[in-house]
Amino acid sequence: MRHIAIVGSGPAGYYTAEAALKAFGPGNEGAVRVDIFDMLPVPFGLIRSGVAPDHQSIKAVSRRYEKVALDDRVRFVGNVAIGRDVSVDELRGLYDAVVLATGAPRDRPLGVPGEELGNVFGSAAFVGWYNGHPQFAQLAPDLSGKTAAIIGMGNVALDVARILAKTPGEFSGSDIVAHALDALADSNIERIFILGRRGPHQIAMTPKELGELGELDRAAPLVRARDLPDLREDEALEPGQRKSVSHLRAFAAAGEAARAGKPVTIDFVFNVTSKALHGAGRVEAIDLERTRLAAGRSVATGETFRLPVDLVVSCIGYRTVPIPGVPFDEAGGRFANEDGRIAPGLYCVGWARRGPSGTIGTNRPDGYAVVELVEADLAAASAGEKQGGAGFDALAAERGLDVVSFTDWKRIEEAETIAAREGAPREKFVDVGAMIKARG
Ligand code: NAP
Numbered sequence: 540m541r542h543i544a545i546v547g548s549g550p551a552g553y554y555t556a557e558a559a560l561k562a563f564g565p566g567n568e569g570a571v572r573v574d575i576f577d578m579l580p581v582p583f584g585l586i587r588s589g590v591a592p593d594h595q596s597i598k599a600v601s602r603r604y605e606k607v608a609l610d611d612r613v614r615f616v617g618n619v620a621i622g623r624d625v626s627v628d629e630l631r632g633l634y635d636a637v638v639l640a641t642g643a644p645r646d647r648p649l650g651v652p653g654e655e656l657g658n659v660f661g662s663a664a665f666v667g668w669y670n671g672h673p674q675f676a677q678l679a680p681d682l683s684g685k686t687a688a689i690i691g692m693g694n695v696a697l698d699v700a701r702i703l704a705k706t707p708g709e710f711s712g713s714d715i716v717a718h719a720l721d722a723l724a725d726s727n728i729e730r731i732f733i734l735g736r737r738g739p740h741q742i743a744m745t746p747k748e749l750g751e752l753g754e755l756d757r758a759a760p761l762v763r764a765r766d767l768p769d770l771r772e773d774e775a776l777e778p779g780q781r782k783s784v785s786h787l788r789a790f791a792a793a794g795e796a797a798r799a800g801k802p803v804t805i806d807f808v809f810n811v812t813s814k815a816l817h818g819a820g821r822v823e824a825i826d827l828e829r830t831r832l833a834a835g836r837s838v839a840t841g842e843t844f845r846l847p848v849d850l851v852v853s854c855i856g857y858r859t860v861p862i863p864g865v866p867f868d869e870a871g872g873r874f875a876n877e878d879g880r881i882a883p884g885l886y887c888v889g890w891a892r893r894g895p896s897g898t899i900g901t902n903r904p905d906g907y908a909v910v911e912l913v914e915a916d917l918a919a920a921s922a923g924e925k926q927g928g929a930g931f932d933a934l935a936a937e938r939g940l941d942v943v944s945f946t947d948w949k950r951i952e953e954a955e956t957i958a959a960r961e962g963a964p965r966e967k968f969v970d971v972g973a974m975i976k977a978r979g
Contacts, residue, residue: 543559543572543637544630544636545574545576546638546639546640547577547642548577550585550586550903552577552640554903554905555909555910556613557906574931575613579617579673580971580978581948582945587601590670591666592714598714608945615943621862624940627862638913642891643873651816652816657818658681658818663857665678668718668719670716671967673974680722682725682728688731691734691735691855693744694745697751702719703726704757704805705755714967728850729803731758731805731806732808733806733807734808739762739768740780742780755801759801759803760805761804766791767791790807812827814843825846859872859873865885873891873894883916886909892905941975952965
């Protein structure tokens with residue numbers, strides 16, 4: 540029997556579990572047991588807390604993870620934080636392989652003066668707020684001002700802009716949490732700047748997601764034709780990027796007419812970098828410096844200007860949270876690893892391995908690849924010596940840990956479904972105590 544611990548129940552964790560079931564299934568080593576740990580009492584990580592609440596079709600992938608979760612050889616071990624309740628070394632003593640699939644839930648800092656001012660948030664916090672992550676549910680961003688600045692031109696920037704721009708009606712069918720829906724319904728934001736440090740050809744926005752900005756009820760994008768490169772230069776772009784840029788061109792061509800009757804403008808500002816944030820307690824302005832492209836990189840020009848803003852959300856990427864005792868690559872913001880191997884018996888996968896890039900599906904080959912490493916390492920080791928889940932249960936009992944199982948989660952989920960407003964799939968619990976209580 541092989542015992543595998545996976546830390547993190549998001550996409551990378553479940554694809555790894557799926558791969559482990561296949562690799563160690565009947566006919567190959569006979570048997571495997573997989574424990575999937577999560578610090579929250581609820582599973583699915585990024586799917587629940589990261590993917591935008593109005594992108595329900597993307598969230599539907601959790602049904603595939605549920606199939607894995609319901610396999611007899613797999614357990615969900617919720618409400619247990621590895622590195623706090625149980626150390627990585629303890630897990631390594633109990634399981635043949637420990638795979639860290641903890642994602643990258645911490646904001647990469649902007650690194651400019653004034654970042655600590657009120658109403659300045661990183662996207663992990665802001666997205667966590669509207670998705671009801673217990674750590675960020677109390678964020679209470681002030682949306683009473685007229686102007687928001689979003690820093691970065693990736694898909695998270697698009698998510699944040701779209702959520703800020705939508706009417707309450709446009710959230711029907713979504714699982715945006717009530718506190719965010721209420722705050723957004725009262726929002727006064729009229730101008731949402733999306734600030735990019737490079738140009739239109741360097742955006743990191745995918746076509747489908749960018750196209751959505753052109754279909755909003757009360758908001759429309761503003762792209763200035765003068766900011767776009769010559770059309771012929773688009774030919775050098777790879778097809779997906781060319782499609783994204785064609786959306787920018789369509790927004791520019793639609794011009795003022797497309798914004799008539801739409802009180803909210805999503806204003807694309809290219810080639811600017813943030814220098815400082817100002818305000819008395821709460822942010823009031825951002826100092827920007829114009830940049831130019833040199834060999835694909837953004838280079839400051841020395842020309843600066845000040846933009847008054849009431850809210851800032853920086854969407855410039857994420858970092859993995861270090862775990863005591865696990866080597867960390869500070870520059871990369873992820874665990875130090877070689878193709879997923881940190882040390883014999885200790886691995887990482889997904890964003891915790893390669894950083895925050897790619898789609899949810901990218902984690903599938905990642906999960907299968909890390910299990911190949913585990914298989915190769917285990918082939919060289921003797922089987923049957925580790926205690927696995929039974930050993931963990933004894934440790935959990937000794938420490939008085941309140942472990943939440945998948946059956947418990949299904950009860951929590953049922954309570955969330957019953958509490959849903961009309962047309963919504965669920966009303967999430969936004970604090971751990973309420974989740975535990977709902978387990979019954
Ligand atoms: P991302 O795609 O890496 O984009 C980050 C953006 O921030 C880039 O425009 C980058 O500009 C900019 N940036 C980085 N450091 C900066 C700095 N110091 N100052 C100013 N700008 C800076 O990251 P993301 O938007 O967080 O998305 C993470 C991953 O999740 C991506 O793979 C994304 O596609 C995926 N995702 C997908 C969806 C979806 O709906 N399909 C939704 C959300 C996220 P440079 O290019 O100049 O570095």
